[in-house]
Amino acid sequence: xxxxxxxxxxxxxxxxxxxxxxxxxxxxxxxxxxxxxxxxxxxxxxxxxxxxxxxxxxxxxxxxxxxxxxxxxxxxxxxxxxxxxxxxxxxxxxxxxxxxxxxxxxxxxxxxxxxxxxxxxxxxxxxxxxxxxxxxxxxxxxxxxxxxxxxxxxxxxxxxxxxxxxxxxxxxxxxxxxxxxxxxxxxxxxxxxxxxxxxxxxxxxxxxxxxxxxxxxxxxxxxxxxxxxxxxxxxxxxxxxxxxxxxx
Amino acid sequence: xxxxxxxxxxxxxxxxxxxxxxxxxxxxxxxxxxxxxxxxxxxxxxxxxxxxxxxxxxxxxxxxxxxxxxxxxxxxxxxxxxxxxxxxxxxxxxxxxxxxxxxxxxxxxxxxxxxxxxxxxxxxxxxxxxxxxxxxxxxxxxxxxxxxxxxxxxxxxxxxxxxxxxxxxxxxxxxxxxxxxxxxxxxxxxxxxxxxxxxxxxxxxxxxxxxxxxxxxxxxxxxxxxxxxxxxxxxxxxxxxxxxxxxxxxxxxxxxxxxxxxxxxxxxxxxxxxxxxxxxxxxxxxxxxxxxxxxxxxxxxxxxxxxxxxxxxxxxxxxxxxxxxxxxxxxxxxxxxxxxxxx
Numbered sequence: 001x002x003x004x005x006x007x008x009x010x011x012x013x014x015x016x017x018x019x020x021x022x023x024x025x026x027x028x029x030x031x032x033x034x035x036x037x038x039x040x041x042x043x044x045x046x047x048x049x050x051x052x053x054x055x056x057x058x059x060x061x062x063x064x065x066x067x068x069x070x071x072x073x074x075x076x077x078x079x080x081x082x083x084x085x086x087x088x089x090x091x092x093x094x095x096x097x098x099x100x101x102x103x104x105x106x107x108x109x110x111x112x113x114x115x116x117x118x119x120x121x122x123x124x125x126x127x128x129x130x131x132x133x134x135x136x137x138x139x140x141x142x143x144x145x146x147x148x149x150x151x152x153x154x155x156x157x158x159x160x161x162x163x164x165x166x167x168x169x170x171x172x173x174x175x176x177x178x179x180x181x182x183x184x185x186x187x188x189x190x191x192x193x194x195x196x197x198x199x200x201x202x203x204x205x206x207x208x209x210x211x212x213x214x215x216x217x218x219x220x221x222x223x224x225x226x227x228x229x230x231x232x233x234x235x236x237x238x239x240x241x242x243x244x245x246x247x248x
Numbered sequence: 249x250x251x252x253x254x255x256x257x258x259x260x261x262x263x264x265x266x267x268x269x270x271x272x273x274x275x276x277x278x279x280x281x282x283x284x285x286x287x288x289x290x291x292x293x294x295x296x297x298x299x300x301x302x303x304x305x306x307x308x309x310x311x312x313x314x315x316x317x318x319x320x321x322x323x324x325x326x327x328x329x330x331x332x333x334x335x336x337x338x339x340x341x342x343x344x345x346x347x348x349x350x351x352x353x354x355x356x357x358x359x360x361x362x363x364x365x366x367x368x369x370x371x372x373x374x375x376x377x378x379x380x381x382x383x384x385x386x387x388x389x390x391x392x393x394x395x396x397x398x399x400x401x402x403x404x405x406x407x408x409x410x411x412x413x414x415x416x417x418x419x420x421x422x423x424x425x426x427x428x429x430x431x432x433x434x435x436x437x438x439x440x441x442x443x444x445x446x447x448x449x450x451x452x453x454x455x456x457x458x459x460x461x462x463x464x465x466x467x468x469x470x471x472x473x474x475x476x477x478x479x480x481x482x483x484x485x486x487x488x489x490x491x492x493x494x495x496x497x498x499x500x501x502x503x504x505x506x507x508x509x510x511x512x513x514x515x516x517x518x519x520x521x522x523x524x525x526x527x528x529x530x531x532x533x534x535x536x537x538x539x540x541x542x543x544x545x546x547x548x549x550x551x552x553x554x555x556x557x558x559x560x561x562x563x564x565x566x567x568x569x570x571x572x573x574x575x576x577x578x579x580x581x582x583x584x585x586x587x588x589x590x591x
Contacts, residue, residue, distance in 0.1 A: 052458065074457035083458070090455040092448045094516070103444035105460035112441070151459055 005030040005065055005159055005190050006051070006082075012059035013043075013050045020046040022214040023060060028159070033181065033191040035205030035222075037198070039234060042211040044194045045087060048161055052084045053077045065158060079107045083152035084161040087194075089144045093137035097128060097147055100136055104154035115154075122150045126180060142173035149180065160184070161192045166200050178204055210234065278419045286415040288533060290488065293422040294481050295529045297429045298502075299509035299521035301477035306507065307516035308437050309470045310450035312365065312588040315356075315372030317502030318379040319349050319475040323482025324497040328395040329388055331487075337406040342483050349479030350472055357471045361464070365589035376503060383494035394493030397486060418488045425484060429477055434518055436473075446470055447516070450587070478506075508549060512556055514565030515587065523564040527552075557584055 006028040013021040020043045028034045036044050049055045051062050053074040061070045069077060078084075092100050101119035110118070123129040126146045131139060136147060145165060152160055165181070166174045181191055181204065195201050201208060202222045210218040210225050212234035218225045225231050257263065278286035298320065305313045326348045327341030336344075360371045383389040401408040411417060437443035448456040449463045456463050486492045505528060513524025531545040556563055561584045562571045585591040 054454065054457075073462070074454075075460050075462045078458055078460040086455065086458075090452045092444075092451040092455070094451055095444060095447050099444045100448075102441055103448040103456070103459065103461065105441075105445060105462075107460075115441075155460060 003030045007063040010060035011057055013046050013055055014058045019214050024216045026216055030190055032206045033185055035201045035208040036194045038211030043214040044211050078155055081158040083155045083157035085148045085163055087163045089148055091136035091144045091147050096133050098132045101154055104151055122153045126150050142169045159190045163194045166197050278416045283415045286419045289419050290422050292529050293426040296522050296525035297426040297481050298506050299525040300429050300433055301474045302506035303510040303521045304474035305471050307510050308446050310587050312369040313372050314369045314503055315376035318376035319478040320482035320502050321498035322349050323479030324486035324492050325389050327483035327486045328397055328492050331397050332395045338404050338487050345479045345483035346476055349476050353472045353475035357468045361467050380494050380498035383498055396491050399490055421484055438518055512563055514563030517565045520563050520565045
């Protein structure tokens with residue numbers, strides 16, 4: 001029997017006539033790195049937003065670590081252990097990096113000093129401690145991505161959901177971000193990652209879920225899904241590819 | 249954008265001497281300069297405190313509150329009604345101002361803080377206007393006749409106090425309230441994680457929620473707190489000027505001044521409302537006293553607002569920190585618009 005940390009059952013989200021997520025049933029095993037891929041508009045970010053409480057689902061349920069958390073507010077889910085980042089990086093730009101970290105609210109009963117120590121450790125781990133007292137607005141895009149990850153780690157989350165962590169990041173920094181994700185995963189943190197870069201996905205994810213037109217059409221390891229006919233259909237619109245990999 | 253070292257930090261120990269000097273001057277002000285300058289001091293301290301109260305919700309939280317002046321009026325009438333209609337001493341009226349403003353602001357906060365940007369501004373403006381109209385037709389507020397408050401020595405706590413309730417007393421009362429407001433702002437918004445959460449909510453509400461911050465609760469807390477501070481000043485002001493009328497203490501210009509003072513001084517900063525409050529109040533009062541014109545300061549203020557919005561969105565405090573960008577007007581205007589969710 002698998003130990004699922006996240007399970008959605010028939011999760012549905014509609015915007016008027018558009019069904020952005022159509023009865024998505026998906027399980028994420030504790031300790032894995034799950035990739036989510038799919039063409040633009042396939043419902044990946046809507047899925048993130050519905051799971052993390054930013055959208056009220058129109059049907060179905062979300063279970064996290066055994067609890068039914070369907071319809072919970074985002075802050076409550078964050079305190080319960082689900083951390084997330086956004087497609088467009090969103091630092092609190094008028095605050096320093098350290099203040100960004102300390103703004104995070106947890107319910108773990110840690111003292112002010114403990115929280116400061118933890119912020120220091122995380123900044124050191126992510127190698128952004130040298131800019132701790134600089135305003136976040138002055139950081140590079142890549143550093144802002146690291147800060148965003150750092151803030152999420154302040155929640156001490158069991159599950160981290162990353163929306164395109166490698167987008168707009170130079171190769172060196174991308175490699176650093178991926179190393180951090182692997183290190184955290186080795187320590188037991190589960191990840192769900194949306195990513196368009198298939199090379200990143202191939203090296204990062206233990207398993208991949210494929211979305212298309214609001215449906216969860218395939219799941220398996222990267223090689224399996226890249227051979228799947230429905231996945232080829234989704235990406236190529238029915239054209240037969242000569243090579244064996246998903247050509248994106 | 250240039251990074252300049254503040255003037256006081258260029259001289260070793262200068263900051264400490266500056267604070268001691270300012271503190272000493274504030275303490276001896278009414279005794280040294282007499283009643284006229286004591287009255288100027290009372291007004292300046294009150295407006296600094298009011299600008300700071302608006303800065304809590306407008307500057308730190310990013311909600312463009314155009315109804316904040318209503319709480320100044322609610323505080324004034326709470327004290328007035330307690331003293332005139334029920335014969336209670338001022339301290340009861342003072343406590344009533346805190347309780348009533350907290351209750352009213354919470355009731356207003358629940359529906360209006362669901363709105364943002366211009367919609368919130370319009371909703372709060374409408375609330376303030378409705379308060380003024382209600383006060384004009386309600387018997388307990390004195391309606392169009394207003395209320396005249398008693399100011400004998402026994403009206404402070406119910407038994408006669410051994411000092412005069414006059415300019416010097418009100419100067420020190422306003423000084424205490426103003427310093428208390430500054431200390432509260434410093435502690436809550438600059439040195440406390442609560443302040444970080446408020447600023448996080450202002451910068452990106454979704455990101456703040458995703459980090460465990462209950463933004464609904466935080467913005468209600470800031471709104472109620474800022475309204476209570478405005479009401480406290482309103483209650484002391486009512487007793488000081490003795491006669492209150494809805495057209496005066498519930499006038500829209502009270503909110504307008506708070507907004508202008510915070511904007512000119514520097515939004516979301518501790519010292520911005522001090523600089524902005526002093527500048528606007530002194531320009532208005534001194535041009536009225538020495539030039540005999542009650543409107544001379546208006547075009548000056550208008551020009552200063554335009555300069556601030558276009559070139560120095562961080563206000564006077566930003567200018568003193570060297571944060572002036574003459575080259576990127578579009579970015580400056582955008583930055584200010586984003587602060588209030590107007591774009």
